Amino acid sequence: MTGSQGPSRTVTRRTVVAAVGGAGLAAVALTACGSSDDGGQSVADKSPGATGGTTGGTTGGGAAAGKEVAKTADIPEGGGKVIGDVVVTQPKPGEFKAFSSKCTHQGCAVKGISDGVINCPCHNSQFSVEDGSVKKGPATSPLPPASITVDGGSIRLA
Template sequence: MTSASFQPSAGPARRTVMAAAGAAGLAAALTACGSGDDASGSADTGSASAGSTGSAGSSGSAQGGGSAGGAALAKTADIPEGGGKIFKDQGVVVTQPTAGTYKAFSSKCTHQGCAVGSVANGVIVCPCHNSEFSVTDGSVKKGPATQALPAAKISVSGDEIKLA
């Protein structure tokens, strides 16, 4: 035979195509996950700045009232004294540690990110690993969580509680 040589095509190698497809799939998955995380990250950012004013939950109503243009989160009568109520869609738990004092915290457990499941007898309980947090300040009462729930900013005006 004569010198007929075989020249490989200049197209991308199979390995390159597979790596690109995998990277595209990973990027799509991370983008989908990132959308949810960004929303809770925004809430966390707001709660981090509210951390210094979070202890004045009910007295912060004058400040938060003007900026909280949204609908009421709850009526004060909906939040039991010594307990609280979880608002899954907003990612917060609102508590009433003592009569007339309202607090709010992220409803995302600081241990592994599970949503807290109940509030009673002065504690917020995560159902995943039974971490318990104080309704007063979000501090850890029982592990495995080691960090307090971040404070969220609320405003109380009359009998309405709004997320600020």
């Protein structure tokens, strides 16, 4: 074939692989560091009846209702304990609360509870042990409440 088709350019396999890999890394970076502050909840968790504390709501992560998650003696006064998909707190003597252990900023699992706050290790958000409200961002939404019942010395998912 003759004519003016323009200069010929050869694209190597290495160039294609590098371009595709770079695009994939950019997509992962944008997803991991995006600021979609949807409360860290799935669509199913946003149901109108998702309220809680000790009276109703979600148990988080498909945990089995009725399952014992802790003994009351295991939960320190003014503090709490992360147990799987929930964090159980005792803000005042004999008062127990439960919340999702999934941070509402980026969905990381909260870890430690100290000085009346639930701490997220990923971006240092802090939440109140009393009501799950945000004490320090970057999270802007409270931890969703989880339903528990206290029967004697046993704390169970409701």
